[in-house]
Amino acid sequence: MGVELEPVFSLVSRRCGSALSKQQRERIGHLADSLRRGRSVAEFVEHLEAHGQLELLELMATASVHKTDLFRDEAQLEALEEHVLEPLARTGRPLQVWSAGCATGEEVATLLLLLARVGAHPASRVLGTDLSTSALAKAKHLTFSNEAMRRVPAALVAKHFSQHDGRMVLSPRLAAQARFQQHNLVETPYPFSDAGTVFDVVVCRNVLIYFTVDAAERTVGLLAERLAPQGTLVLSAAEPILKPRADLETVRFGGTFFYARRDRVREPEPEPLPPPRPSAPVAAPVAPTRPTPQPSPPARASTTPEEEGDQLFSLVLDWSAAGQPDVETEAGLRKALYLSPQLAAARYCLGLLLEQRGLRADATTEYRRALSLLDQGQARATPFFLNTGRLTTACRLALARVSR
Ligand SMILES: C[S@@+](CC[C@H](N)C(=O)[O-])C[C@H]1O[C@@H](n2cnc3c(N)ncnc32)[C@H](O)[C@@H]1O
Structure with a gap:
């Protein structure tokens, strides 16, 4: 052009x-x-x-690219359900969830299904926002093609969907818990929940992967501001945070990772509060129960350098949002690659880090190397990161992004 x-x-x-x-x-x-x-x-x-x-x-x-499906990235959603939504549902209060960049509504439906499955309070709500008004016009129907439904567990299909004109329609009961709104993530103010509060969980998957480095960094900060204290931010596995942030930390559950809003600066022990008055204003959103991070698997004696490389790469993913300087993250990735040169996922992350530093030519080299390993079937599989198909897509997108 x-x-x-x-x-x-x-x-x-x-x-x-x-x-x-x-x-x-x-x-x-x-x-x-x-x-x-x-x-x-x-x-x-x-x-x-x-x-x-x-x-x-x-x-x-x-x-914009609106590609989406229900139950996209099942492993991540399983961890979200078990380690984040279930503990939140046990608090017994209505939950507030935001799908930012919801495209045609599949992610909103998925979140509604997960909330129903964990027995969340029926007044819980999911807000879906997107830049595209035409995507939102479709999203509002919460009606999906069989193709988009293919990963939805059969029990959930039977319980919450009916068929109409060859499409699957979400039950009115669940649909009533959704709201859609046009919102551009580059613009402020960001929305609040229906209850006027910040959110327990913000899901923004496969959106930042298309953003410039600066726009992605700013958006993550603004999304974090809309999280309840210790609320959870869910990015896709292809969008790991590789530079330290003061506002978020990584929470790792086996192969998946989320970001939790860091505790606000600890206040001195408060004076005992007087008993509440009946007319006291409605309290600010209650902090959700903090998901308990699973400790990283204990280091075990490696038998091969490749296994050592895997372990190091897994650790580096934990460091990145835990305040570790990004030069150390880079050194860790390079060492993991020295030990295990076919670790395409580590090459992809190294590319991301270099891109975030503005080193586009170097980033391009790493993305190309990762893609070449993947295309030749030589990439080492990493159970705790993207599978090879999704990693290939992520590398192609990254190359398209940097080769402007
Ligand atoms: C690939 S879809 C992701 C859909 C869903 N989150 C998922 O993971 O399946 C990306 C969506 O982000 C939206 N998007 C892109 N730029 C945006 C922006 N600046 N603000 C809000 N939404 C945006 C696009 O319109 C598109 O619907």
């Missing part, structure tokens, strides 16, 4: 956070040409900035 459209690409990228790949630029370029109506590029950009909100939204939406 011609360089003359660069100001349009730059505006769209800034407004939706996306690091536009070649294909996305092509799509935006075609649409921009049809929307320009004889205006020069400079005039068109000026128009978009001054009064072209709808056209800009259309341009941003054309760059």
Whole structure:
């Protein structure tokens, strides 16, 4: 696509956070040409900035990828259910969950099903937001194709869905617990829950993978601000946080990891409170029970350097959001790769870290190396990270992102 459209690409990228790949630029370029109506590029950009909100939204939406399914990444969802949602449900209070970048609603339906399965309070709510109004228009129906339903456990299908015109319709009881709202993650303010509170769980999966490094970093911070104290942020396994953050820490459950909002600065022991008055204002959201992190598996005597590499890589994933300087994360990844050169997942993470440091050429090299191992069937499988199929997709997306 011609360089003359660069100001349009730059505006769209800034407004939706996306690091536009070649294909996305092509799509935006075609649409921009049809929307320009004889205006020069400079005039068109000026128009978009001054009064072209709808056209800009259309341009941003054309760059978006809405690929989604119910029960996408079952291993992560299993851990979310067992270690986060179940303990929260046991508090007996209504839970507030946000699916940020919910596309056509499959993730919202999945979260509603999980909340039902753990016996969450019936007044619990799931908010679904997305940039794209056309995706949200579909999401609101909570009605899905058989293809999107293929991973939903049969017992949940039987209990919560009915068939209509060849599509599967979520029960009105569960659908009533969902709300949808248009929201651009690049813009503030961020939404609150239906109850006017922050959220127990924020799920933002497969969205940041399309973002520029700066937009992703800022978004993670803003999402963390919408978490209840010690609430849980769920990113996809392809979007690990590799630079230390003051606001979040990694919580690891076997092969999956979430991010928990760090405790606010510990206050001195409070004076005993007077007994509550009946007219006391409604309390701020109650802190959910903090999921108990599982300790990393104890180091055992390795028999091969590859196994040592696996163990080190697994540890590095724990360090990254635990405040460890990213030079140490990088050193850890490089050592893991020295021990186990076919650890494509560690190469992918090294690429992410280098990309986050602005070293695009070096990041590209690592993504290419990881992809070449995967394409040649030589990648070492890592049970605690993405499977090879999903890692391949993540590497391709990363390459598209950095090869602008
Ligand atoms: C690949 S889908 C992910 C859907 C779902 N979270 C999942 O993992 O299955 C990415 C979604 O992010 C949305 N998106 C992209 N940029 C966004 C932004 N700046 N604000 C809000 N949503 C955005 C897209 O419209 C798209 O629906």
